[in-house]
Amino acid sequence: MKIVFLDRKTIGYDIDISKFETLGDLTIYDITNEDETLDRVKTADIVITNKVVIDKKIMENSNLKLICITATGTDNIDLKFAKEKGIVVKNVAGYSTASVTQVTFAHVFHFVQKLNYYIDYVKKGNWGESDIFTHIDKPFYELENKNWGIIGLGEIGTKVASIAKSFGCNVSYYSTSGKNSNTNFEQKSLEELLSQSDIVTIHAPLNDATFNLINKSNLNLFKDGAILVNVGRGGIINEKDLADRLDSDKSLYCGLDVVSKEPMLKSNPLNNVQNKDRLIVTPHIGWGSTEARNRVMDLVFDNIQEYIV
Numbered sequence: 001m002k003i004v005f006l007d008r009k010t011i012g013y014d015i016d017i018s019k020f021e022t023l024g025d026l027t028i029y030d031i032t033n034e035d036e037t038l039d040r041v042k043t044a045d046i047v048i049t050n051k052v053v054i055d056k057k058i059m060e061n062s063n064l065k066l067i068c069i070t071a072t073g074t075d076n077i078d079l080k081f082a083k084e085k086g087i088v089v090k091n092v093a094g095y096s097t098a099s100v101t102q103v104t105f106a107h108v109f110h111f112v113q114k115l116n117y118y119i120d121y122v123k124k125g126n127w128g129e130s131d132i133f134t135h136i137d138k139p140f141y142e143l144e145n146k147n148w149g150i151i152g153l154g155e156i157g158t159k160v161a162s163i164a165k166s167f168g169c170n171v172s173y174y175s176t177s178g179k180n181s182n183t184n185f186e187q188k189s190l191e192e193l194l195s196q197s198d199i200v201t202i203h204a205p206l207n208d209a210t211f212n213l214i215n216k217s218n219l220n221l222f223k224d225g226a227i228l229v230n231v232g233r234g235g236i237i238n239e240k241d242l243a244d245r246l247d248s249d250k251s252l253y254c255g256l257d258v259v260s261k262e263p264m265l266k267s268n269p270l271n272n273v274q275n276k277d278r279l280i281v282t283p284h285i286g287w288g289s290t291e292a293r294n295r296v297m298d299l300v301f302d303n304i305q306e307y308i309v
Helices: 018-022 034-041 056-060 079-085 097-113 115-123 155-166 190-196 239-246 290-308
Strands: 002-005 025-028 046-049 066-069 088-090 147-151 170-174 199-202 226-230 252-256 279-281
Touching (some): 034 056, 046 290, 066 290, 079 088, 097 290
Parallel strands (some): 002 025, 046 066
């Protein structure tokens, strides 16, 4: 079997993938641009991709038999045509729950605990010049008894919900599919969730039901001082509307690990937000703990091995 890995750089070089050499003739590319894809996969039996698009044109003009995605999302693959042509498509799921959950709380704690302010206070030598033992000029708050709303109560959302509950939060959720009947947490309409929550975290996929879900029509429902965190997909939030809301008189704090176009474009309206303290953006790291990246490659290896056998 000839195996081609199109975007190895996305997995990180601290992850050892040498075992894939035992599965066949392995060719590795760090990055593959759109105009390079066909040439690199046309004689391959198996392709491994994270974000490189494998569309109808690529499949029509190649001998692909198996497409392995080093992620859960499959939006970079033309699944309908793959099925028509008999090409097997395998993704991986459940590998990043702990990692995404951890990043979710990191974003929340950034705004709740004000650690950046207090660390900077000490680094500047201000504590040593204080006339009292402490410094609490920047108010911070407890999670206990806060209302935590979750958009998308799947595996990751449920994990976040259980941890938030352990902190004493009142947890509720909005089902983006309308099909979730989880009774462990209160289900609310989107409007109720946004208007009643102190913290809202997004863990939903991007689809017709979630695209532009958070926009000008409902951003004003958030409480003054509420926290919004998106670790789902960037297109769920209208970024122009969010930028306007962040610079409004009614404060909203927002942590993003995903944006609509990645890497983040200079033209993204969020780059022009004036209230810089209300926004933090991390470069889509939620999925990427060392453990999660090792798990994802183990699962991809298993997918290829099962196919070959």
